[in-house]
Amino acid sequence: MRAHEAGALHGDIGSRGPAWLRTPVDVNALVPQLWPRTVARGADGALTVGGLDVRTLAAEFGTPVYVLDEEDLRSRCRDFRSAFSGDDVYYAGKAFLCRAVVRMINEEGLHLDVCTGGELAVALSAGMPPERIGFHGNNKSVTELARALDAGVGRIIVDSVDEIERLTALARDREVRPKVLVRVTVGVEAHTHEFIATAHEDQKFGFSLAGGSALAAALRIVDEDVLELRGLHSHIGSQIFDASGFEVSARRVLGLQAQIRDARSVELPELDLGGGFGIAYTTQDDPSTPQELAKRLHRIVEDECAALALRVPHLSIEPGRAIAGPAVFTLYQVGTVKDVDGLRTYVSVDGGMSDNIRTALYDASYSATVASRTSTTPPILARVVGKHCESGDIVVKDEFLPADVQPGDLLAVPGTGAYCRSMASNYNHVPRPGVIAVRDGVARVIVRRETEDDLLALDVG
């Protein structure tokens, strides 16, 4: 019996895990809000996705591997599109971008937010219509801005005075009139981890509303009349559940819109409220649906515009995590299981902080299940860790796994579609995993697994 097997040391479990994990759960159950929509347990208990058994996927593609449920991702695109019909939904590519995903979101009628030249290159090479691309970033280089102009990118979201000057010079040279939004820092303290909140005053993004630089930037663009100011942009942070932050932000940014009208008799036709909509990583998370979000955001914008006698602008949003996050799980193989007497059971998998840095970086919570079988043994409270030379190399801080979890088992961690592969590293010279897309019984590689040869090829010394 393992150290923390429920029943044996049940009374101690709560002192190690969070309060909500004090009651052992059915380790074989799949809580629907945590898993891609086509995931189920097959007849003998192994997970299936898109009709394929994960054991077959592991045998064919190796582990660790990110498994993308294409139907899930596409259906989330459709959910946002229909909830925000009449608005523009920009998928925030920073969550996860590769050419196959660009094609999926393009086919589903979404727009795309990119924030570097690299993301722009991926988007263009996958055939994303440039006019449906929005280009973000607090430090876009002259080269990046020139490339965006030459490609005909639809919106550039300007973030600094330096950028306005750079873009104005490039536009004059080319005799073009790029459409821009001004990114506004609205001063909202979003209820999320401080590293992923972006609208409080003391940070690098945007122009301050309170300090007056947002108004000054907007008026300068209007007065110079080289760039076409389409509207204002606000993004308050990421993994946010409390919609009141979006409401305050919309109110404040519309207040600025009214100030611009009053100063220059210009009514800006667009408003981008950014992304940041939270998803479920554990059973404790209860995200809003796109329908609920749309209803709330539209109501607030309409009410505020009525109060300020503004025409309701064309709205856009930028969900990244809420589209890609739930569509992917990471499939690992268990390598070692270690009871640290009286403390906890450590289950080591063949990846770790190099394929999912979020636990170490943001103290993020994840869930996990044994994917290759079910078990009738009692649950133990376990910690899933990686293979890196770092004690903070934790993938899942606390999860109930079956007491007989053992080397060779496949372990699946859901909710890894956003900010996992896109933030992956080669720490300890571990090659980054590939991504496979599964749909209707067919699996295909959409991002190739790195090899040691790839790593050696960079090392030219």
Ligand SMILES: Cc1ncc(COP(=O)(O)O)c(C=O)c1O
């Ligand atoms: C400007 C902007 N838009 C959209 C997003 C996407 O956020 P999320 O993936 O939380 O929806 C981000 C990231 O926080 C962002 O910085």
Ligand SMILES: N[C@@H](CCCC[NH3+])C(=O)O
């Ligand atoms: N990388 C962050 C989100 C940042 C989004 C970009 N501003 C995360 O994993 O939650």
